[in-house]
Amino acid sequence: MAVIVCAGGVLTIINERTNSDEATRREVIAVAASIANEPSTPISIQSENPSAVLQPETERIRMITGVDFIVVMAPDRTRFTHTTVDLIGKPFSGNIDRALAGETFTETYVGSLGPSIRSVTPVTDVNGDIVGLVSAGVTRDKISDQFVKGLPLIVGVVVAAFIVAAIGSVALSRRLRRQTLGMAPDELRSMYEHHDAVLHSISEGLLVFGKNGTAEIVNDEARRLLDLPDGPVRRADLPESLQHMSSGGELHLTDTRVLVVNQDPVMWEGRTLGDVLTIRDRTELQGMIGELDSVRSFAESLRSQAHESANRLHAVITMVELGRPQEAVEFATADLELSQHLIDRLMGSVNEPALAALLLGKVSQAAEQGVELTITEDTALDHAGIVTPRELVTLVGNLIDNAIDASKESEQPWVEVTVRDSTSELVVRVSDSGPGMPAEVLETALTRGYSTKSGSRGLGLALVTQVVARYRGTLTSEVTYGSVLTAKIPTEHTA
Template structure:
């Protein structure tokens, strides 16, 4: 049976027990209240008659019955009691509902009344079991001259109780119907929420769900209608550096708080993440959002190295192409009988390339960076961009940056500058890399339009690109390295667009 079905059955049983028990207690209480009300009624009637000034006078008269019987019967008819007996202290009845019993002794207890007390009792008298009250009648001197008893038979009390019983039963049945309707409505709601599954199915689904959440290699964060995540698995906490306990949207990295649907690249201080956000839909209703997070840090590192190798290969291809052109030129000049011009042409071109190589190998004490700069120079030349490496470029040591990080930092800045410079009529790029005892400085200028404050702010906020495709990740990787080592990235437009990165030598 489903959870909703089991809850419904249990609720109906509980409601039946509660309603029946409540009904039984109500009936018992009503019966008790009925007896108490009868006692109060007969006591009031007896005391009212006993306290009437004419009562002791009538008892002392020559014919008490003639004076009292009509009056007591009139009162009995009005109040609905079954008998009113006025008697002498020796039990002799002066009045009674049954005329034949007048003059006969009263059957019942009168000792307490003779002592001056008003009391009630249940007694089997001439009319059967009854609840009666007995009270003394005193004269002006305070002497007890008679007694008054008023009573109602048990049969009449039962008839009155049974007359009100249908109302009690109706209320009990109505309460059970209302409780049943509420239970059915609650069961239907619970059935919708539990999809009609049984407890074992829910437990099994939860166990599998929990095991999958903790074992999958992707981060998973699920938000419902509220601001607090309903599901956060271990991988999501690791990738986003989230603390234990509840996770709210403001606990996520800033770039993920207002993310739109779809997939995006996001950077933290140490990772490159691919994040997808999609709405959770059920029967056409949006229940919330689910974020899946994949770590691309290692893959991006491999892609960076691949890009570097590809860049070197392109540079070698470009140099081979240029060397073939120069060689053909030299050969042609020799064939034309101009060997001296051929030698001068070859020597001048070789001297220009060799000077750059000698300068970089002498001033840059990092082979990977020197190779990168030489490769970028050839790559830029092939694309029609004049790339200049300034004379003050010198690097004794990259400081705390690894060779890979240094190549990533400088290479991506140069790539972005080459792309931006092509928007001008005479594209050029200028690169400066130097270090000191206090900091590492990388400055890349180009003839492009420059980067505005909003663009730079977005770049510093998260992985951001002004280009389409995967190559737009370059500036984001630069900002990641800068943030990791507490450096700074500034943009200005002076003699061209200038991006400057400084990283303190003692950053930690």
């Protein structure tokens, strides 16, 4: 600011000096022309004693106008008037050729009074003949004196401008530092470079929304997880379940991913500036959890069966010791035949070991909870088509778990499961003795957004919907002999 103000002051001084010279030129031309155009001037020049008539008049005009000299001369340079009386009658020193040609001009010339800006103009009679010349001028010393007298004002303005600029600079600096939290420009640049590198390298999605609903920061991972296009991102561009979420952590599902989303307000000095959303991908983890649940369920089933088998073995041994071997054989083989029949049927009809193990485990799990789970006779799976074993376990396991929970609301809980495939589609039908789920209730239950604070209840149906939607299948609900949920998936992928 100091450089700008000083440069402005120097330019003002230079401009003022130039203007001063230009104003002087205009002034001396006006004075010389006014005398030359006066009708009495050519008459006086042609009189017997021109000096006696013109000298008093030119001195009076000189005093009024403030010029340093007014010279009226003959075409041969002989002076009729001059500020210095001793120079009257002597030749004029300076250029007069252009004036003799009828032109009025100005020049800077070193004359009898020193360097001056002077004008020369011709004097003509009634016939248009040049009978004399008039020259008026102001010395450089006088011009400099007038210029110096004006310098204090210019310097004062420059100083005042510098003070105002200094105060403005300090005020602006303080305001900028308040807005940048006291950080200097190099610190801001360094922080931006570091933060930008971090934002694009972290494995979590990050979105920062301002009060206007437009994201001010969106990193690459957030665009990938939410399938966001390039360019500005608004709240309306997010999946519907994320558009109106509250603060805290929530589990959200998109068509292809399971996401953990946290939203927290950005606070500064008690004011809310916006919201920060962090997004973590739990798709693979959720699939592994589903498989782990199935394995755990199967393991629990084996444990309970082992415990039950030990009890039955003790009973059989005791019956033999009591001398009742026939009753012991009948007791030992009754339940074994039933369980072995189910195992043989599933292993023969279901050509997917993970699904067969899941169904066997769910039968035992349901029995432990007092629910009768039946695998229908028409259950048969040659090949699941485009559905992977993990997705098949997710689909069937979550439908069965929901059915078991729902069936407990009846006096005699039961669940019936059918899994079969054909040349065109895979069908999974799960019925239960629960109150049922009309279509409009199913639509609500499939909402993709559940609070992590209340556990994962309700997430099962959303995971089922995710698998079905991924392969453009259908999920329907009806209430007939019980609550029936049917998922149908084409065995071949269609565009």
